[in-house]
Amino acid sequence: xxxxGNEPKPAALLLRMLMWPAVLxxxxxxxxVLPSESALPLLCLMGSTVVFALSYNVLLGQTGLLSLGxxxxxxxxxxxxxxxxxxxxxxxxxxxxPAIPLVAGLACWALALTVGWISTRAGSAVFAMASLVIxxxxxxxxxxxxxxxxxxxxxxxxxxxxxxxxxERPIEVYYLMVAWCLLSALLLYGLTRTPFGRLCNxxxxxxxxxELVGINLHPVRALAVGFAGLFAGVAGGLATINLEMAQxxxxxxxxxxxxxxxxxxxxxxxxxxxxxxxxxxxxLQVGLSGVTDAGLLILGVLFLAVAVFxxxxxxxxxxxxxxxxxxxxxxxxxxxxxxQPAPARAGATT
Amino acid sequence: xxxxxVTSSLNGLLHGMLLFLLAAGLTLIYRLSGTLNLTHAxxxxxxxxxxxxxxxxxxxxxxxWLSPLLIGGVATAVERHGMHRVRASARAYGPNADLLVTFxxxxxxxxxxxxxxxxxxxxxGVPTGLDLPVTVLGTSYPAHRLAALGLALFIGxxxxxxxxxxxxxxxxxASVPATFGVGCGLAAVVGxxxxxxxxxxANMAGLILPILFVVVVVGGLGSLAGALVASLLVAxxxxxxxxxxxxxxxxxxxxxxVPGLRLLSFPPTAGSMLDEIWRLTVAQLAPxxxxxxxxxxxxxxxxxxxxxxxx
Numbered sequence: 260x261x262x263x264g265n266e267p268k269p270a271a272l273l274l275r276m277l278m279w280p281a282v283l284x285x286x287x288x289x290x291x292v293l294p295s296e297s298a299l300p301l302l303c304l305m306g307s308t309v310v311f312a313l314s315y316n317v318l319l320g321q322t323g324l325l326s327l328g329x330x331x332x333x334x335x336x337x338x339x340x341x342x343x344x345x346x347x348x349x350x351x352x353x354x355x356x357p358a359i360p361l362v363a364g365l366a367c368w369a370l371a372l373t374v375g376w377i378s379t380r381a382g383s384a385v386f387a388m389a390s391l392v393i394x395x396x397x398x399x400x401x402x403x404x405x406x407x408x409x410x411x412x413x414x415x416x417x418x419x420x421x422x423x424x425x426x427e428r429p430i431e432v433y434y435l436m437v438a439w440c441l442l443s444a445l446l447l448y449g450l451t452r453t454p455f456g457r458l459c460n461x462x463x464x465x466x467x468x469x470e471l472v473g474i475n476l477h478p479v480r481a482l483a484v485g486f487a488g489l490f491a492g493v494a495g496g497l498a499t500i501n502l503e504m505a506q507x508x509x510x511x512x513x514x515x516x517x518x519x520x521x522x523x524x525x526x527x528x529x530x531x532x533x534x535x536x537x538x539x540x541x542x543l544q545v546g547l548s549g550v551t552d553a554g555l556l557i558l559g560v561l562f563l564a565v566a567v568f569x570x571x572x573x574x575x576x577x578x579x580x581x582x583x584x585x586x587x588x589x590x591x592x593x594x595x596x597x598x599q600p601a602p603a604r605a606g607a608t609t
Numbered sequence: 610x611x612x613x614x615v616t617s618s619l620n621g622l623l624h625g626m627l628l629f630l631l632a633a634g635l636t637l638i639y640r641l642s643g644t645l646n647l648t649h650a651x652x653x654x655x656x657x658x659x660x661x662x663x664x665x666x667x668x669x670x671x672x673x674w675l676s677p678l679l680i681g682g683v684a685t686a687v688e689r690h691g692m693h694r695v696r697a698s699a700r701a702y703g704p705n706a707d708l709l710v711t712f713x714x715x716x717x718x719x720x721x722x723x724x725x726x727x728x729x730x731x732x733x734g735v736p737t738g739l740d741l742p743v744t745v746l747g748t749s750y751p752a753h754r755l756a757a758l759g760l761a762l763f764i765g766x767x768x769x770x771x772x773x774x775x776x777x778x779x780x781x782x783a784s785v786p787a788t789f790g791v792g793c794g795l796a797a798v799v800g801x802x803x804x805x806x807x808x809x810x811a812n813m814a815g816l817i818l819p820i821l822f823v824v825v826v827v828g829g830l831g832s833l834a835g836a837l838v839a840s841l842l843v844a845x846x847x848x849x850x851x852x853x854x855x856x857x858x859x860x861x862x863x864x865x866x867v868p869g870l871r872l873l874s875f876p877p878t879a880g881s882m883l884d885e886i887w888r889l890t891v892a893q894l895a896p897x898x899x900x901x902x903x904x905x906x907x908x909x910x911x912x913x914x915x916x917x918x919x920x
């Protein structure tokens with residue numbers, strides 16, 4: 260589907276194939292390079308936010324759905340993870356800590372498919388509004404239950420031990436985080452390459468045309484919400500493991516906005532955009548929280564500036580400086596951008 | 610008991626009319642430009658705070674016209690010089706760019722207000738001469754609330770038809786920036802009216818936004834009549850729900866004759882989370898009842914109560 264002039268050169272292809280192992284090597288070496296272990300919880304927070312932002316991009320970047328309440332799956336995931344951990348500790352189930360995000364993710368998948376099915380029937384504008392309301396509904400219900408409204412405190416080191424991994428040291432938690440991050444990123448990247456991923460792109464780029472060629476919009480959007488919810492639940496589970504608690508603030512509008520900010524600032528048009536955005540947003544938030552009260556305001560202004568002046572985000576900015584041979588049209592991964600070559604555009608419209 | 614009924618139905622009517630005016634502004638903007646204005650709650654809050662500052666210096670009645678003029682003017686300029694550009698080149702910006710920009714503006718407004726005025730609620734001055742109770746149907750009710758209700762009814766029944774129908778309406782609907790300004794100005798008026806009657810604090814935008822969305826979705830996106838019905842429903846149902854002191858468990862126990870529900874009627878073990886849910890009363894659920902209404906409407910009528918046209 261890409262024009263002949265745009266096929267990547269062998270060097271670029273090699274670079275792309277070597278990228279994943281290189282990222283893995285850097286992530287594994289990072290704790291040994293850093294001067295102290297105190298930075299590890301911050302890296303873990305970045306890890307869970309990266310998964311959260313990547314899951315959000317399934318909606319905004321891949322399917323063209325703006326969700327204002329994506330935190331509902333993050334929050335439910337973190338509460339289910341904390342509850343499962345406490346039950347496993349009490350009853351002695353052979354459930355190791357690395358499986359907790361999977362439990363949270365699967366539970367959120369079921370929830371997200373239900374929520375997605377009922378909220379995407381009437382188009383994307385209604386979905387945007389319904390997503391916020393459903394998040395507020397769950398948050399309101401949590402506040403009504405006194406046993407969990409104050410959060411659930413749990414412990415990560417008392418679960419079933421496999422191979423001597425007790426998760427008492429921060430570095431063990433960090434490696435768990437890296438493993439889950441890479442696994443989620445790989446699966447989500449794979450999702451964009453499946454026929455379903457292409458259907459999502461078609462629905463995003465032109466819903467009317469997609470409907471005319473016979474794509475039923477509703478199930479595609481509902482399934483996209485399901486996948487996004489699955490990985491947001493995983494992110495919530497990871498956050499619970501990192502903090503050793505689940506809190507009602509996970510359901511807040513700020514948590515939803517965080518995912519949106521990360522995706523837009525990083526750039527929803529490239530798969531790695533949300534990763535960069537999430538790292539930047541977490542770094543900014545943590546860095547500014549001790550200095551000024553206006554941290555969120557600065558984030559909001561940055562978001563607004565990116566949305567108006569650099570709609571393709573940081574990733575789009577970087578892509579502009581890539582060598583010509585390595586350039587690919589962005590069609591498969593994101594909204595049509597100005598860096599797309601003219602022949603491809605002409606070919607797409609005829 | 611009669612006092613309570615009169616007071617709460619007047620409060621509900623006031624709340625419903627204010628919600629309707631907000632939803633009407635949102636609907637007008639959506640119908641013309643196709644943009645869902647996520648800054649709408651922000652305009653409402655800015656209107657309330659601008660109204661508070663003007664009210665403090667020049668009195669309530671000046672705030673009533675000055676604040677919406679200010680907010681509406683700024684909104685027109687923002688639409689004319691910022692939003693318009695983003696919407697016009699959807700190719701470069703992607704399909705949701707206008708929503709992103711309005712969301713960002715709303716977020717920034719909330720943060721600016723929180724930093725500028727703090728989190729504590731402000732006490733907004735009641736208009737002079739109206740800080741006394743009056744007797745309605747044998748019940749004493751604050752006069753300024755009655756005036757607020759009258760104002761809201763006046764705007765809804767007189768000004769709004771003027772703005773949507775007839776010559777002025779057609780002229781207005783020829784211009785997206787003007788409609789944007791009018792819609793946001795309408796939100797600001799609601800903010801000024803709500804100032805003395807309801808709470809004015811940095812949280813008000815975040816609280817009203819989901820309720821506003823419930824009204825718009827339940828009524829049917831783009832339908833003014835639907836918005837009117839839905840806003841009254843959304844305002845009155847929680848008031849009714851707040852008076853029902855029946856727990857969920859007892860309702861389920863009553864329903865135990867339904868075959869599928871018999872399992873649910875068993876009382877759960879004391880102290881468990883299920884037990885907490887069973888003990889919740891309908892009155893406690895009142896704040897989330899509008900949200901439950903939205904879920905119900907999405908299931909049975911996904912396009913809302915009154916479908917204007919396929920979006």
